[in-house]
Amino acid sequence: MRLQRRSLNNLLLAMPFAMGGVREASAQGDEALAYYHQAKIDWRQAAGKSLTIAMNKHPFTESLLPLLPAFKALTGISVDYLILPEDQYFTRIAADLSSQQGQFPVLMTGPMRNWEFVSGDWILPLDDFLTDPKLTDPSWYKMEDFYPALIEANRWDGKIGGGVGKGSLYSIPVMEESYILAYRKDIFDRYHIDVPTTYEGMAEAARQVKKNAGIAGIVARGTPSIASLGTGFISGLKSYTNNQWSELNAKMKADFDDPRSVKYTEMWVDMIRESGPPNWADMQWYDAMDAFTAGQAGMIADCDFFAAGYEDPSKSKIAGKVGYAMLPPGSDGKTYSGLWTWALGINKAAKSKEAAWLFVQWATSQHTLLEATVSYRNYNPSRASITKDPRVQKTVGAWGDGSYVKTVEKNLETAQVAWVPEPLRVRLGNIWARALQAIYFRRMSAADALKNASKECDQVFQEVGLSGQ
Amino acid sequence: MSVRRRRRRGRFLPYLLLAPALILLVGMVYPFGLGLYYSLNDYWLQFPKRFHFIGLGNYVNLFGKPLFARAVEFTLGYTLVAVTIQVGLGLAVALFLHARVPGRRTMRAMMLMPLMIPPVIAALMWKVMMDSTRAGILNYLLSFIGVDPVNWLGSPHAAIVSVLIIDTWGNLPFVSLILLGGLQALPTEPYEAARVDGAGPAAMLRYITLPLLRPFIILAATFRVMDSLRIFDVIYATTMGGPDDATTNLSIMSYQYAFQWYQMGMAVAETIVLLAMVVIASYVLLRMWNRSAESAAQ
Numbered sequence: 001m002r003l004q005r006r007s008l009n010n011l012l013l014a015m016p017f018a019m020g021g022v023r024e025a026s027a028q029g030d031e032a033l034a035y036y037h038q039a040k041i042d043w044r045q046a047a048g049k050s051l052t053i054a055m056n057k058h059p060f061t062e063s064l065l066p067l068l069p070a071f072k073a074l075t076g077i078s079v080d081y082l083i084l085p086e087d088q089y090f091t092r093i094a095a096d097l098s099s100q101q102g103q104f105p106v107l108m109t110g111p112m113r114n115w116e117f118v119s120g121d122w123i124l125p126l127d128d129f130l131t132d133p134k135l136t137d138p139s140w141y142k143m144e145d146f147y148p149a150l151i152e153a154n155r156w157d158g159k160i161g162g163g164v165g166k167g168s169l170y171s172i173p174v175m176e177e178s179y180i181l182a183y184r185k186d187i188f189d190r191y192h193i194d195v196p197t198t199y200e201g202m203a204e205a206a207r208q209v210k211k212n213a214g215i216a217g218i219v220a221r222g223t224p225s226i227a228s229l230g231t232g233f234i235s236g237l238k239s240y241t242n243n244q245w246s247e248l249n250a251k252m253k254a255d256f257d258d259p260r261s262v263k264y265t266e267m268w269v270d271m272i273r274e275s276g277p278p279n280w281a282d283m284q285w286y287d288a289m290d291a292f293t294a295g296q297a298g299m300i301a302d303c304d305f306f307a308a309g310y311e312d313p314s315k316s317k318i319a320g321k322v323g324y325a326m327l328p329p330g331s332d333g334k335t336y337s338g339l340w341t342w343a344l345g346i347n348k349a350a351k352s353k354e355a356a357w358l359f360v361q362w363a364t365s366q367h368t369l370l371e372a373t374v375s376y377r378n379y380n381p382s383r384a385s386i387t388k389d390p391r392v393q394k395t396v397g398a399w400g401d402g403s404y405v406k407t408v409e410k411n412l413e414t415a416q417v418a419w420v421p422e423p424l425r426v427r428l429g430n431i432w433a434r435a436l437q438a439i440y441f442r443r444m445s446a447a448d449a450l451k452n453a454s455k456e457c458d459q460v461f462q463e464v465g466l467s468g469q
Numbered sequence: 470m471s472v473r474r475r476r477r478r479g480r481f482l483p484y485l486l487l488a489p490a491l492i493l494l495v496g497m498v499y500p501f502g503l504g505l506y507y508s509l510n511d512y513w514l515q516f517p518k519r520f521h522f523i524g525l526g527n528y529v530n531l532f533g534k535p536l537f538a539r540a541v542e543f544t545l546g547y548t549l550v551a552v553t554i555q556v557g558l559g560l561a562v563a564l565f566l567h568a569r570v571p572g573r574r575t576m577r578a579m580m581l582m583p584l585m586i587p588p589v590i591a592a593l594m595w596k597v598m599m600d601s602t603r604a605g606i607l608n609y610l611l612s613f614i615g616v617d618p619v620n621w622l623g624s625p626h627a628a629i630v631s632v633l634i635i636d637t638w639g640n641l642p643f644v645s646l647i648l649l650g651g652l653q654a655l656p657t658e659p660y661e662a663a664r665v666d667g668a669g670p671a672a673m674l675r676y677i678t679l680p681l682l683r684p685f686i687i688l689a690a691t692f693r694v695m696d697s698l699r700i701f702d703v704i705y706a707t708t709m710g711g712p713d714d715a716t717t718n719l720s721i722m723s724y725q726y727a728f729q730w731y732q733m734g735m736a737v738a739e740t741i742v743l744l745a746m747v748v749i750a751s752y753v754l755l756r757m758w759n760r761s762a763e764s765a766a767q
Contacts, residue, residue, distance in 0.1 A: 087709070087729075090729075091728040091729065094514065094728060094731060095728070098514040098515075098731070116515060116731075119515050119516065120514060120515040120516070120517070120731075222712075223709065223711060224709075224710075224711050224712070224713075224714070277601070278601055278618075278620045278623055278624075279601035279620055279622065279623030280623065281623050281624070281711060281712030281713065282601075282622045282623040282628075282708070282711065282712060283623075296602070423515055423516075424730075426729060426730065427729075427730045430725070430729065430730070434713070434714060437711065437712055437713040437714070438713055440713070441624070441625060441712065441713045443713060452535075463511075463530070464513065464516060464519065465519075
């Protein structure tokens with residue numbers, strides 16, 4: 001009952017979107033439906049069923065909402081949804097998944113989250129759906145159109161410490177993000193600040209911006225959660241250590257206190273403390289993104305697709321003033337960015353698995369994802385055909401005078417899932433992020449804080465018997 | 470109606486009347502018993518096969534965690550400071566509203582307004598007002614008197630003060646209301662006698678009002694101690710226990726164990742420790758209340 005009311009509230013909040021979507025859907029009308037009917041499957045095989053999907057508050061979610069009426073028209077399946085901010089979202093779906101109530105048959109997940117959910121045996125492998133001719137027409141769905149690296153990221157064989165890219169496919173990517181440096185080109189040009197190519201240079205550039213422009217030199221996420229580490233910070237650390245370091249060693253012992261990690265962390269935290277915003281410790285991803293978009297910072301090392309917001313003149317004060325570059329490389333000259341895809345997965349306790357799969361298939365089909373990108377700015381595409389679409393090329397090609405496309409393409413050559421596969425990543429990330437705050441507030445030295453964090457992680461891993469596997 | 474039917478109905482009536490209380494009791498005892506049982510087991514949502522009895526293992530593990538020590542310290546320290554401030558200010562407000570000042574009825578009605586706003590909504594409202602830049606209304610107002618922007622929620626000390634401000638704003642009316650009720654119930658004779666003896670307002674407050682109001686003060690403090698020990702909503706909506714764990718209390722830590730890390734055994738063990746603290750504190754305070762109520766009656 002409570003869920004229905006909440007969903008109704010969400011629906012009312014999203015009404016302007018939804019109404020726009022209805023118009024959009026009817027405008028595309030038969031043409032769009034004709035496209036879906038090219039698939040040699042019966043889209044109405046689960047007609048009359050209803051689905052409640054759990055969605056994280058995210059640009060992809062906003063892009064999908066206006067398209068939902070088209071799904072109902074195609075399949076006869078009605079869709080209700082619950083949208084929550086990321087922290088509450090994962091709490092809510094964990095409660096549903098662990099109780100196996102199947103309240104949310106379809107959920108937004110992604111590679112690293114899958115490791116948690118697979119360990120609990122909470123989500124379904126999707127391979128059987130993909131190979132069932134009654135449910136999927138492979139020649140229409142075109143799995144090969146997805147970037148292979150993104151599909152691999154969503155596969156896991158369940159082996160602790162490895163196995164990414166092998167085994168079952170647990171979710172289908174709806175967007176891609178890797179991590180790059182976005183900087184205020186106008187400020188860098190005006191004050192002759194060099195785009196950084198080392199981490200020492202990045203700290204110096206941040207210092208120069210703050211000194212000359214009077215705004216924060218760099219802005220970054222800082223709340224004590226895994227989300228604060230998984231983008232710019234860990235990509236920088238991977239690059240700084242030439243991809244020769246991981247947060248867990250081969251024996252699954254935490255290695256935060258490796259000297260290279262200590263040195264990098266000191267540099268990063270000093271840079272934030274000296275040139276970052278004063279409320280770094282309280283900043284979520286959207287706070288950091290909004291601060292940069294509002295012109296309050298000179299640099300941000302975070303998701304590449306945030307550019308869609310930076311370059312949207314209706315929302316941004318810095319549209320057309322941003323340059324894009326890869327994060328500084330390590331001594332081997334290469335940058336090793338992390339990689340994440342929001343993706344759709346299916347709850348093992350879903351009551352109508354066919355309806356859930358039809359939704360996932362529809363939402364990740366070429367046409368739906370193209371509409372989500374072209375009309376509602378869902379970046380970056382997870383399908384190559386969408387990236388190549390002339391409308392998409394025209395839009396992203398203009399960002400940073402072309403530097404965005406070049407940077408992302410180059411970044412993806414070496415980008416990879418930055419984390420070691422294991423089911424306690426959120427816990428580990430929380431311990432690690434809290435160590436960063438202890439360093440930032442000078443409660444501990446970097447060496448001590450990271451040593452303590454490693455010890456705490458090892459203890460937790462030992463408790464569940466994950467060490468030494 | 471036959472005598473037998475009336476007798477049969479009479480036999481079931483006591484059970485029928487007791488049923489709501491029994492249902493309530495079972496509704497409280499069963500979850501508590503289940504919680505206690507979970508706290509004695511190695512229970513992870515993610516690893517259901519690991520579920521096994523470990524006795525006091527979760528408690529031993531918990532007491533060994535540095536964060537637990539910090540959370541206990543914050544929980545107790547916060548409660549002490551918050552209750553002292555809220556009862557102190559509440560008394561001042563109650564005395565003010567009890568005095569014959571013009572417009573006191575309107576002020577009494579207005580004072581109740583924070584009680585009508587759900588704590589999470591109030592906390593989110595405050596969070597917006599406490600933005601660390603001048604975009605936040607508090608910093609904007611402070612700028613008129615030349616104060617630099619305060620980093621309300623982004624530094625450990627300021628975050629503790631901010632939580633305290635929000636919590637006090639929301640609960641001051643409740644304390645004031647209890648104490649105002651107490652003031653209005655006080656007998657007038659002692660004041661008349663004191664006035665005849667030439668006692669001033671300060672002496673009357675010190676020697677008449679405070680001793681007579683003692684049971685009400687203890688009652689208000691008891692409620693506030695119980696609430697402050699387990700405060701969750703305000704912290705969850707503003708700092709989530711940060712920065713640097715400065716506002717992590719036992720409730721927040723328990724939430725993290727349960728819903729972020731899926732370690733239910735530890736989470737429940739922690740809430741049982743918290744429950745024990747609340748029970749002990751309220752037992753002591755209620756004994757004090759009983760004693761002071763008895764002496765006031767004499």
